[in-house]
Amino acid sequence: MPQFVAFILxxxxxxxxxxxxxxxxxxxLKVASARVTPAHGCVNSVVTTxxxxxxxxxxxxxxxxxxxxxxxxxxxxxxxAADGEDGLFKAESYDYDAVVLDVMLPNIDGWEILSRLxxxxxxxxxxxxxxxxxxxxxxxxxxxxxxxxxxPFDLSExxxxxxxxxxxxxxxxxxxxxxxxVKIDTxxxxxxxxxxxxELTAREYSLVEFLALHRGEVVTRTQLYEHLFDxxxxxxxxxxxxxxxxxxxxxxxxxxxxxxxHGYCIK
Ligand code: CA
Numbered sequence: 001m002p003q004f005v006a007f008i009l010x011x012x013x014x015x016x017x018x019x020x021x022x023x024x025x026x027x028x029l030k031v032a033s034a035r036v037t038p039a040h041g042c043v044n045s046v047v048t049t050x051x052x053x054x055x056x057x058x059x060x061x062x063x064x065x066x067x068x069x070x071x072x073x074x075x076x077x078x079x080x081a082a083d084g085e086d087g088l089f090k091a092e093s094y095d096y097d098a099v100v101l102d103v104m105l106p107n108i109d110g111w112e113i114l115s116r117l118x119x120x121x122x123x124x125x126x127x128x129x130x131x132x133x134x135x136x137x138x139x140x141x142x143x144x145x146x147x148x149x150x151x152p153f154d155l156s157e158x159x160x161x162x163x164x165x166x167x168x169x170x171x172x173x174x175x176x177x178x179x180x181x182v183k184i185d186t187x188x189x190x191x192x193x194x195x196x197x198x199e200l201t202a203r204e205y206s207l208v209e210f211l212a213l214h215r216g217e218v219v220t221r222t223q224l225y226e227h228l229f230d231x232x233x234x235x236x237x238x239x240x241x242x243x244x245x246x247x248x249x250x251x252x253x254x255x256x257x258x259x260x261x262h263g264y265c266i267k
Pocket of ligand 1: 058102
């Protein structure tokens with residue numbers, strides 16, 4: 001029998017909100033979020049359809065910071081690299097759900113990173129190209145980029161392209177997951193319990209979605225940490241048990257099972 005951890009009475013703080021950053025024009029602030037859709041019948045699969053860890057490789061500090069913040073506000077775990085060498089190292093070392101890759105970079109440029117990465121990994125890559133570089137776009141797609149946006153870009157466009165790219169890479173076409181009385185719309189990031197909307201924080205939603213996408217599998221704590229929290233996250237938000245406990249309070253104690261010593265599971 002699965003065992004359930006005791007509730008911890010700490011309320012989550014909602015952070016699934018629009019981005020407010022003085023460095024980003026207000027026209028860029030209309031952001032939305034969606035995720036990939038359920039994976040069924042893959043009990044022993046390695047976690048590859050998760051959608052929450054993104055690498056940004058960008059040498060313009062303001063843009064890098066703004067992008068990272070905006071994606072974190074959306075609930076993604078975000079790693080950053082400010083030059084080509086670090087970017088290539090990270091892209092090759094970790095299984096990101098997507099990489100946002102600038103073309104013009106110190107040390108190793110975006111094309112070189114892309115072609116070297118493609119020798120070992122199929123990680124979805126969204127290129128950031130400069131305006132009036134249409135030849136670059138063709139080159140990028142030839143080299144194995146999955147999509148591109150032209151600088152300066154609107155955040156909402158970048159987010160939409162990232163979502164589409166992640167969804168394509170997971171080969172999924174629908175956005176709904178139903179687990180007992182719980183329904184999840186991964187495009188709108190809404191969750192319902194018995195047809196009543198449930199308010200989840202961004203982290204709680206990410207946890208629910210990740211487990212739901214791996215329904216029937218035991219997901220280890222390490223896998224959850226890797227997908228929910230980025231390399232710089234050492235705050236109180238890094239308390240997995242608290243998020244699990246909060247989700248159980250909102251969606252029912254049985255919704256997430258604990259496999260003691262192994263991890264968590266949604267049946
Ligand atoms: Ca650049």
